[in-house]
Amino acid sequence: MMNKQSSIEKYLEDNGRIVYRNAGESMMPLLRQNRDLIEIEKKCPCGFKAGDVVLYKRNSGQLVLHRIISAERGSYTLMGDNCVKSESGVTDDQILGVMTAFVRDGERVSVNDFSYRVYTDYILKSKALRVPALRAVNRVKRDLGKKHDDTAGENSSKATADLIYLTSCIVNSVDIDAGRVREMNLGELYRVSVSQMMSVIVATGLEKTGIKTKEFIQAKAKALRRNALLESDLRLICSELEALGIWYMPLKGAVISKYYPEFGMREMSDIDILFDSEYAEKVRDLMNSLGFETETYSRSNHDNYRKPPVSRIEMHRDLFGPLHPPLIREYYRSVKSHLIKDPDGDYKYHLGTDDLYIYIIAHCFKHYTNDGTGLRSLLDIYIFNKKFGNEMNCDYISRELSKMELKDFEEKMRELSFGVFSGTGNPAAYSEDFSRVYGSAAHRAVRSIKENGGGLRGRLAYIKKRLFVSEETAVLVSPFLAGHRILHPLLPVYRFGKAVRRHRTLLKSELEAVFRKNR
Amino acid sequence: MKLNRDFLTYDTGEKSLLVPTGKASFSGLVQGNRVLGIILSLLESETTEAEILEKMKARYDAPEDQLRKDIGKALDALRGIGALDE
Numbered sequence: 257m258m259n260k261q262s263s264i265e266k267y268l269e270d271n272g273r274i275v276y277r278n279a280g281e282s283m284m285p286l287l288r289q290n291r292d293l294i295e296i297e298k299k300c301p302c303g304f305k306a307g308d309v310v311l312y313k314r315n316s317g318q319l320v321l322h323r324i325i326s327a328e329r330g331s332y333t334l335m336g337d338n339c340v341k342s343e344s345g346v347t348d349d350q351i352l353g354v355m356t357a358f359v360r361d362g363e364r365v366s367v368n369d370f371s372y373r374v375y376t377d378y379i380l381k382s383k384a385l386r387v388p389a390l391r392a393v394n395r396v397k398r399d400l401g402k403k404h405d406d407t408a409g410e411n412s413s414k415a416t417a418d419l420i421y422l423t424s425c426i427v428n429s430v431d432i433d434a435g436r437v438r439e440m441n442l443g444e445l446y447r448v449s450v451s452q453m454m455s456v457i458v459a460t461g462l463e464k465t466g467i468k469t470k471e472f473i474q475a476k477a478k479a480l481r482r483n484a485l486l487e488s489d490l491r492l493i494c495s496e497l498e499a500l501g502i503w504y505m506p507l508k509g510a511v512i513s514k515y516y517p518e519f520g521m522r523e524m525s526d527i528d529i530l531f532d533s534e535y536a537e538k539v540r541d542l543m544n545s546l547g548f549e550t551e552t553y554s555r556s557n558h559d560n561y562r563k564p565p566v567s568r569i570e571m572h573r574d575l576f577g578p579l580h581p582p583l584i585r586e587y588y589r590s591v592k593s594h595l596i597k598d599p600d601g602d603y604k605y606h607l608g609t610d611d612l613y614i615y616i617i618a619h620c621f622k623h624y625t626n627d628g629t630g631l632r633s634l635l636d637i638y639i640f641n642k643k644f645g646n647e648m649n650c651d652y653i654s655r656e657l658s659k660m661e662l663k664d665f666e667e668k669m670r671e672l673s674f675g676v677f678s679g680t681g682n683p684a685a686y687s688e689d690f691s692r693v694y695g696s697a698a699h700r701a702v703r704s705i706k707e708n709g710g711g712l713r714g715r716l717a718y719i720k721k722r723l724f725v726s727e728e729t730a731v732l733v734s735p736f737l738a739g740h741r742i743l744h745p746l747l748p749v750y751r752f753g754k755a756v757r758r759h760r761t762l763l764k765s766e767l768e769a770v771f772r773k774n775r
Numbered sequence: 776m777k778l779n780r781d782f783l784t785y786d787t788g789e790k791s792l793l794v795p796t797g798k799a800s801f802s803g804l805v806q807g808n809r810v811l812g813i814i815l816s817l818l819e820s821e822t823t824e825a826e827i828l829e830k831m832k833a834r835y836d837a838p839e840d841q842l843r844k845d846i847g848k849a850l851d852a853l854r855g856i857g858a859l860d861e
Binding site for chain 1: 785787790794795
């Protein structure tokens with residue numbers, strides 16, 4: 257009995273022409289698998305040229321339909337429109353026929369049609385750009401090959417509940433139930449703790465019941481080391497700013513960490529310092545002289561510096577930038593009016609308790625409306641309220657937050673923080689909104705798709721928004737491409753390529769969220 | 776002898792940490808109690824084992840042999856990770 261391939265070959269030989277349904281994906285987007293029909297005519301003796309789609313037989317006997325991308329004296333190089341590898345050295349003898357037309361959704365398209373010739377021209381001329389992009393997409397698709405596992409979701413929820421339990425016990429100085437700890441899935445707890453940047457506090461909780469695992473010991477040591485190095489750099493930079501007479505104010509983790517029970521429990525990934533933006537160049541020179549490499553400069557409201565092994569410093573010219581909620585940006589436009597002179601330095605400033613809390617909320621909101629926010633932010637709010645709740649001026653805070661339309665948000669976050677961490681509320685109030693420290697790209701995708709009506713419409717709107725950015729964002733993505741109008745079409749490709757190169761894990765979770773069914 | 780400049784010390788209030796910077800070949804973390812913290816603080820300037828012993832004797836009411844042993848152990852550990860310049 258003949259197989260399908262040999263039937264095609266024989267039929268073509270006997271009849272000079274064949275029409276059959278396309279089987280593979282290698283010629284997408286032109287030919288869809290199992291949907292479009294292909295018309296092949298037996299080869300003519302005049303030879304073939306670049307652009308022709310031909311049916312040829314490999315040495316293995318396999319029949320393949322690919323496009324000729326180069327032809328030289330009877331030797332051809334072929335490649336599928338959806339492929340990244342070409343095949344060279346194919347000879348006239350191997351070619352059985354050439355595609356003369358295809359049928360798509362009932363409509364016949366001849367290879368002589370103008371639209372097809374334009375498409376062919378594009379495929380041949382865009383190869384240098386198209387193939388690397390395709391390679392990147394294929395890599396991402398391979399990574400997405402894992403099946404969604406409901407059990408993994410359950411384990412993660414329990415581990416998150418365990419993390420909340422241990423954290424709540426530590427921050428409230430409550431004894432930990434060793435029996436409950438024995439039931440914990442330590443592997444999953446470790447994974448969740450690291451993703452939330454709370455491994456120190458969780459490790460400390462486990463140690464109180466005599467449990468020490470290699471992963472937690474190392475994660476805790478790593479976090480403590482990072483915090484110590486960052487704080488050392490903070491002291492160094494602050495003393496240099498003092499020497500230069502530039503006003504400055506440490507922000508975020510550098511300030512909040514001292515309210516946590518022990519050193520290192522408030523893990524930090526970087527140090528943030530607000531400074532007098534008039535001296536941005538001088539500060540850049542200072543940072544370079546201290547061994548910090550400039551990562552970005554004058555691209556957003558903060559300039560970024562880094563020094564091995566772990567130090568990342570964000571020097572803030574402003575607290576909020578052009579991409580952040582306008583009301584918040586406006587509120588903090590003249591930030592200096594909110595600052596109080598600090599006794600620890602001639603040029604050092606800090607925020608009063610009320611204003612510090614307002615800033616914590618505004619900063620949390622900034623992330624919440626972008627990628628979402630995580631347990632660490634919620635814990636910051638709980639710890640701050642626990643320490644200062646009775647002395648804060650609620651009327652003032654309420655009034656100031658209302659100016660930024662954050663009053664309801666603050667109330668929600670405060671209630672949630674107590675519900676989760678006080679030990680008296682319901683930690684199940686914790687929702688997918690807090691999947692990671694600063695939420696996740698997946699969260700942003702899910703929220704945006706829903707806001708745009710869900711389904712295919714929501715997905716397309718989201719993809720369009722991510723790839724085709726505003727001019728302000730374009731400047732941050734690539735000042736070079738943004739500065740040359742003719743290069744603007746390359747911005748989406750550049751953004752996608754950059755994401756694949758630098759943020760594959762995030763991109764993977766984002767794509768999973770976008771393409772998950774039933775959204 | 777003195778603490779190698781590729782290491783920095785940090786007092787958390789409850790523990791003393793010795794942290795390698797990026798230039799040190801050792802990439803772990805040393806944690807210890809207040810006694811280690813005192814030894815590390817003394818090593819921030821040029822000093823000798825004998826000087827450290829004298830200062831520890833002035834601070835702690837412990838047998839000299841025990842102090843000598845503890846100091847020796849700490850210095851050996853620091854030498855082992857390349858944290859001492861001698």
